[in-house]
Amino acid sequence: MKEFKKSRRNFINKAIAVGGLGIVAPSLVFTAKGNSIGVTDEQKYQRPKVLFFDVNETLLDLNVMKKSIGNALGGRPDLVSLWFTTMLQYSLVTTVGNQYHDFGKIGGAALKMVGLNNGVVITDEQAGEAIKPILSLPAHPEVKEALILLKKEGYKLVSFTNSSNKAVESQLKNAGIYDLFDDRLSVEDVGKFKPHYDAYNWAARKMGFESKDCMLIAAHGWDVAGANWAGWQTAFVSRPGQQLFALANPPEINEKDLLLIAKQLVKL
Template identity: 65%
Template structure:
């Protein structure tokens, strides 16, 4: 490791400051819910090319941010379907709006990762306040949590739909903290996406990264207070003395 890289790592590590959060906010897609059925549906309609499925997801995130910085807001499902059409067109595949919407519809009927229910139960037993915090619409996240059988673990749900901007815009995290009547430093975001963790940390929140397969932290962002491979290990760390 070069001296500059070592110094950068030390500076990032020095910013980590862990205190018991007053509210734990959970990203939903991939953090709590297994996205494989959605990925399979998208890959299938893109001719079975897995790399195009990955490109679709990053394109969807890109255009949610394009809308945000342009002071526009569209439902995340709309952006997902539109992005799918763009990726398809670029690869010689013609999709109608209905076909694109049908391909992304499995996002509403996903199962939780195997350890999620046990982890949420453990956190509830230890008096943590749990809030879902997602880029999905209010209606979508309600359907998702109900279908997954985990809605009862949450004390509330926050969707960016009510603010009109997408994570990781800094003001979205500040707005969510205000909604819960908390200071930023007392909020913890649990997420499996490096961009979401980076946004939360830069907004003054605490961060807990769930290292789902294929996910990485952003090297230029501060280190999160917690880094675990799954939600149960996270819960055990949060309740440890």
Template identity: 55%
Template sequence: MPDSPKVIFFDVNETLLDLAPVKQSVARALGGREELVKVWFTTLLQYSLVATVGDRYADFGEIGAATLQMVARQNDTTLSEEEVKEVLKPIRSLPPHPEVAVALDRLRSAGYRLFTLTNSGTEALEDQMSNSGLKPYFEQLLSVESVGKFKPHREVYSWACDYVDESPENCMLVAAHGWDIAGAGWAGLQTAFIARPGQVLYPLAKSPNHNIGDLDLLADRLT
């Protein structure tokens, strides 16, 4: 087991914040078909990677809106730009998972430096952290917008470590997504997988340092 990290980076959507309100909004817009919510989110991730590989960065929210229109068209539904904006509005005011605030407070009080590291753009991230009440727990809010590439590109994690002036082995990424854990592990960071419902690890990636159910358990281990 490696030494405790000095810096902890947190993914935001689904790791810290509960996506249920936006999932419900998207399902309603797609005719109540809840199974299409996962299709939309997978398509969003796919085209964020298309943008990264193609060196054509666009805001995560813009890609989310465009891919929601794609999924709607694939299922014989038409959504205007204004309708899509309204559907996705809840993403800026998502509630934190119940244990998050207390766990972050414990980690910060124990001396860890806490940062976000999210695919959300800087403006959306500011709204998310302010509206959720989580902003005060973080030293700074970091977004991939500063890099112009999306996670899990290696450059994102390397940039974050350089930004906080720590080596990758002294940093940890906490995330509820197997692809994010994979990318951070390959970049040399310590990792903690938060097994939110429906989330699984990528079998071909390095095993995380911690594989746990929520942030309380991570705080127990690190403090």
């Protein structure tokens, strides 16, 4: 199985996506010398047995946060991307240092740092207030329909987030999509943030599946990269402001919203 997996990855690396989007299932592969060779059926993608969904940005719309965070930074919505990236960076800083803190706490610390670098002193209380709206984000418009479609199709659906267990419970309930998931996992239980290899391994084992049977669906280049490195299939939701990491393998599916991804998965 491993060999097939490896050759499939090499195949993907060399493949040219059909139309740039959609399922990356080219009918031709180009060799190093530019010659095309046929692709056999066994190289096509298998139906995953379990779908893991990233939550923030992937399912839920972070735009509300952008306002509260921008306001905390002294009316600088242009600094929101820097804040979010700093939060992601420091989640990994703690992970590689064998530390763990609640994602929200790291977000607060990151907000204070970005503030200080831009002449704005933010207290712990103010940071907490600015981040609070993350608990009541609306789902992106197509999300509910997509999840219902996948559920009807027999897929096992699991949310898998860097948010804490408590936070994601509020998030999914407030967005009205809590009951659509068979299970809800947080990296809090493994103590290492995505995209740590161990986080995906833990999630697969927790759900009782092998890595090859898992697919991660996420709107972050780093998340699909990490899941792929852990042997999972991946689907990238190319929401505005989100990009793939050029030094990672491309995802099996690449679509601009979740419903389009669901429709690809229904076909498998």
